[in-house]
Structures are given as structure tokens and as C-alpha cells.
Amino acid sequence: MLRNREFRRFAVLFALMSAAAVTAGFAISPAAAVLAAAIAVAFGAAFFVFTRNRYKRIARLSGQIDRVLHNADYLSFEEAEEGELSILNSEISKMTLRIREQNQELRREKSNLAASLADIAHQLRTPLTSAGLILPLLADCPEEGERKVLAREAEELLVRMDWLLTSLLKISRLDAGIVEFQRRRIAVDELIRAALRPLLIPMELHGIRLQVRVPEGVELWGDFGWLSEAVENILKNCLESAGDNGRIEIACSDNPLFTELTVRDSGAGFEPEDLPRLFDRFYRGKTAGASGYGIGLALCRMIITGQGGSVTAGNHPQGGAVFSIRFPK
Missing domain, CATH: 1.20.58 (Methane Monooxygenase Hydroxylase; Chain G, domain 1)
Structure with missing residues (x-):
């Protein structure tokens, strides 16, 4: 003293x-x-x-x-009698619990980051390895037709890698909180047309029947560019699931509480054990035929929830997968 x-x-x-x-x-x-x-x-x-x-x-x-x-x-922290030290003791206890929670969260984020980096390395290694195998074959191939096939396969691998890196960059920007979504009125039919535009040729090549039911004048608030990309990622998933000569249905409903956009395909749907993790980053499903990188749906959820909406996925009672996007009024 x-x-x-x-x-x-x-x-x-x-x-x-x-x-x-x-x-x-x-x-x-x-x-x-x-x-x-x-x-x-x-x-x-x-x-x-x-x-x-x-x-x-x-x-x-x-x-x-x-x-x-x-x-x-x-x-x-011991219990103190009523008074100044009791208040100080209580505040220090709260601070301690908060610091402990933050430390635990930092440990989880560090573990998730390590796992994500390992997944990214694995995802990039796969097309790089394939391209490394194709290039020697392309150099030694005497037939022009076979060279064109190999060159096309190498080009597709480069396109997939470009999409992967671009998506990872977008996810990192969303994680860092540096993306500022622009909020304005968006016509739902215009949003769907923008999301469908890059997929019309693949749909035609695979014989996909497309049905769109959107009432006139339905609008929602959000960032047009980011939302069109989110809907496009869902449509890509449905396109892969529907397969050749499949069907994709897009519908929109509007009520005083929310605006809902649903996308359904005629594929096999999801396995029950996959449903809770469909939107997890790098999750590709338990089925042997699962393809893709497990990034599209994760990016889709980040975009939609970042603008106040919600997205869910499940199996339709009549078969196939169904995605539901809701934006509250």
C-alpha cells in the first residue's frame, strides 16, 4: 500500500x-x-x-x-459484495468470457483457413496435372484432328481454372467485408434473363427444356450484378443435375411478406446426408458422380445473405432438386 x-x-x-x-x-x-x-x-x-x-x-x-x-x-472470479469492486469484478468477468470466445473463434478460423488453403491447392492441382499431361501429348501428336481435341481439352481446363480463381477472389472479398452491395429496384424477369444468358447455348446443346413463370411487375431490392451471378450459379447446378434432355423450371411468387424465386430441375435430387452441407465451401457431396469445386453454391449463399435474403435447397416431392431464394419486403 x-x-x-x-x-x-x-x-x-x-x-x-x-x-x-x-x-x-x-x-x-x-x-x-x-x-x-x-x-x-x-x-x-x-x-x-x-x-x-x-x-x-x-x-x-x-x-x-x-x-x-x-x-x-x-x-x-470470486463473488464480491455489492459495491465498486463487485461492478469491476463483473465487468472483468464479461471481458474474460468475451476474450475467450474471440480466441476460440480465431482458432476455428485458423483451422478453417488451413483447411481451405489445402482444398484450394488440391482444386488447382487437379486441372494443372491434367493440363501437364495433355501438353506433351499435344506436342507429339501427328494427327491434326487429335491435336484439336487435345487443344480443346486444354482450353477447357484453363477456363475452369480461371473460373475457380475468379470465384475464390470473390469469396475472399466477401469474407473481408470490402464488397458494398448496391441496393436498387430489380425486375425479377430481367434478373432471370441476365442469369440465363450465359447458359442458353449449353442448355440447347444438352436439350434442356426451360420453363419460366414470373408475374409481370414483380420487383425486389438488391445488387443486380451480384444477384444475377448468384442465380446463375444455381442454374449451373441445376443444368449439371438435369443432364441431357432434362427440364428446369423457374417460378416467382410475391406476397406482402417476401418475394420468392424457386428453381427446380428434373435430376436425381440430393442425398439426405448432403442437404445440411450443400452451401458449405468446397463441399461436393458424397455421391461418386459429384463434380465441380464446391464453390458456386457457397458463393451464392454469401451473395444472397449479404443482401438480407435467404437461400435453401432440398428435394422436390415430385422428384429433382429445388432451390428457393427469398427476399423480405
């Missing part, structure tokens, strides 16, 4: 006041001086005991904070 300058000042001031009181008591009578001295000693002793106890409790709190700074696994 004596290391505290304020306590030393108070002790000196109290000693001077006590001496003055005892001196004034002697001026009155010896009994008054003894009484003043007794009161001063009693008050000083009580103050000393009370202050020492407060310093002990503060020292214990300081020790707890030091253990927090050194990542102690278990901390127990």
Missing part, C-alpha cells in the same frame, strides 16, 4: 490531523487528548484494515487479468 503515492499522502495528512486533534485536546484537558488519540488510532486502524482488504482483492483481480493475458484455460 505504501507504494501508492495517494495512500502516502493520505497517511501524512491523517497523521497531521490526528496530531492537531490531540494537541487541541491537551489544550482542553488530558482526558480530551486521550479521547482524541483513541479515536484517531481506532479510525486509522479501521481504515488500514479496510484499505488492505481492498488492495488484496484488487491484487487478486490483477492476477486474474494477468492469467487472461497469458491464455489461462480456466479462470474463476
